[in-house]
Structure formats: C-alpha cells, structure tokens
Amino acid sequence: MPFADYFDRRSGRFARFYRSRPIARVLGRGALFDRLDFAVERSTALGALRVVDIGCGSGPLFRPLAARGVHVSGIEPAAGMVELAEQAAADCDGLVDVTSIGWEQLGEWHTGEPFDVAIALGVFDYVPNAGDLLATMGDIARHSIASFPRPGLRTNLRKIRYGARGVSVHGYSRERIGSLARASGMDTIELAPLGRAGYILLARNEPHRVRGARQPADDPATRP
Ligand SMILES: C[S@@+](CC[C@H](N)C(=O)[O-])C[C@H]1O[C@@H](n2cnc3c(N)ncnc32)[C@H](O)[C@@H]1O
Numbered sequence: 001m002p003f004a005d006y007f008d009r010r011s012g013r014f015a016r017f018y019r020s021r022p023i024a025r026v027l028g029r030g031a032l033f034d035r036l037d038f039a040v041e042r043s044t045a046l047g048a049l050r051v052v053d054i055g056c057g058s059g060p061l062f063r064p065l066a067a068r069g070v071h072v073s074g075i076e077p078a079a080g081m082v083e084l085a086e087q088a089a090a091d092c093d094g095l096v097d098v099t100s101i102g103w104e105q106l107g108e109w110h111t112g113e114p115f116d117v118a119i120a121l122g123v124f125d126y127v128p129n130a131g132d133l134l135a136t137m138g139d140i141a142r143h144s145i146a147s148f149p150r151p152g153l154r155t156n157l158r159k160i161r162y163g164a165r166g167v168s169v170h171g172y173s174r175e176r177i178g179s180l181a182r183a184s185g186m187d188t189i190e191l192a193p194l195g196r197a198g199y200i201l202l203a204r205n206e207p208h209r210v211r212g213a214r215q216p217a218d219d220p221a222t223r224p
Pocket of ligand 1: 008075078104136
C-alpha cells in the first residue's frame with residue numbers, strides 16, 4: 001500500500017499545512033482550505049447529520065463539521081495519520097469516530113443506514129481505479145463530495161516527485177470527472193474549480209443503488 005505508506009511517513013508534515021491559511025496561500029496550497037470550506041458548506045447546506053470522511057488524514061474536517069452538529073466517521077489506513085486523527089477527534093464532543101481501514105474495505109465495513117455525504121479530499125489524486133472508489137461512495141451515501149487534481153504542469157511535477165517514491169498521481173479533466181460520475185450513477189450538482197489545482201465535485205448518488213436507503217415505494221406517504 002505505497003500511497004498509505006507515503007502518508008504514514010509524512011503525516012506530521014502534511015498536517016502542518018493546515019496550521020495557517022495565509023501561509024498555505026503564499027505557498028500555493030490554498031486549495032487545501034478551499035476544498036475543506038466547500039465540503040463543510042455543502043454538507044451543511046444539504047442538512048447532513050452523518051458523513052464519512054474517506055482518507056481523513058489528520059482530520060482537518062472534523063472540527064468544522066462537528067461544530068455544526070455533524071457526526072463524522074473518518075476512515076484512514078496510515079497509522080501516523082490515524083494517530084493524529086484520533087487526537088483531533090478527541091476535541092469534538094464525541095461526534096467523531098476514526099476507523100483504521102482503506103476505502104477498499106469501506107463497503108464491507110459499513111452496514112446500516114447510509115451516510116448523508118461521503119467525502120474524499122485529496123484521495124483521487126493517488127487512486128488508479130477512480131471509478132471503483134466513486135462506485136463505493138455511491139453505494140454507502142446519498143451524496144458525494146470529492147476533489148480531483150487537474151492534468152497539467154503542476155500534476156506532472158507531482159507525478160515525478162511522488163513517482164520517485166513509488167506513488168502514482170492521476171490528473172482528471174472536467175469531462176473525465178463528469179463521465180466517471182455518470183458511469184457511477186451520480187448526478188453532478190456542481191463541479192467547481194479549485195484554483196489551478198483541480199476541481200471539486202458535489203453529486204447526488206443514484207437513490208436506487210444507495211444500500212439501505214429508503215426508496216420512494218417504502219414511504220407510506222407515497223404508497224397507493
Ligand atoms: C492527501 S491526504 C488527504 C488527507 C485529508 N483528506 C485532507 O484533506 O487533508 C490523502 C490521505 O489518503 C490516505 N489514504 C491512503 N491510502 C488510502 C486508502 N486506500 N483509502 C483511504 N485513504 C487512503 C492517506 O493516508 C492520506 O491520509
């Protein structure tokens with residue numbers, strides 16, 4: 001699992017990017033905050049009460065979501081990140097839990113009521129099988145929020161930097177994100193740019209494929 005190993009070794013360094021918004025902007029990492037803001041604002045606007053944060057890292061989403069009364073389940077396979085995420089969760093009034101698994105185990109791990117939103121920030125960058133991760137999100141949650149790096153010089157430089165450590169990086173055009181979402185049965189609500197870094201998707205997942213979701217036919221109010 002070279003992608004998780006990479007972040008395990010760099011957990012502290014990556015977490016420090018979130019210490020200061022202004023410094024992150026100066027260093028060209030402002031998109032880290034833009035994608036957090038998008039995920040928090042859109043989840044709140046949807047009235048979400050339960051979200052799953054896939055590849056939660058050190059847990060930068062925990063406090064802003066918990067402060068709005070949202071219960072967060074963070075999943076994360078890198079031990080160094082799990083440790084930081086558990087520290088962040090301890091500050092969230094019991095609204096956050098952290099489980100040490102990767103997205104590949106998510107479908108099996110999650111049983112019962114679907115989440116309101118599945119969020120994956122900074123994860124599709126490293127996943128070769130993007131369609132499989134989107135399909136998993138579509139199985140377990142009513143909505144999905146995901147960030148994607150765009151192809152170009154910036155992503156090519158990351159491919160070289162990460163590639164030297166055995167980690168592959170993938171860029172996505174708007175068109176590719178749209179077609180991946182459609183193929184996973186998602187309706188795109190919004191596909192917004194994240195500056196020059198990439199895009200962020202908000203999609204409604206096909207209700208019939210969300211496991212455990214109440215279908216209109218189950219609703220006494222709509223039964224003939
Ligand atoms: C770029 S970091 C982003 C962390 C966090 N979402 C954020 O926005 O700060 C990517 C995270 O994905 C995690 N990861 C690695 N392999 C994964 C997998 N198979 N499933 C889920 N997350 C994974 C890494 O350990 C790392 O914490």
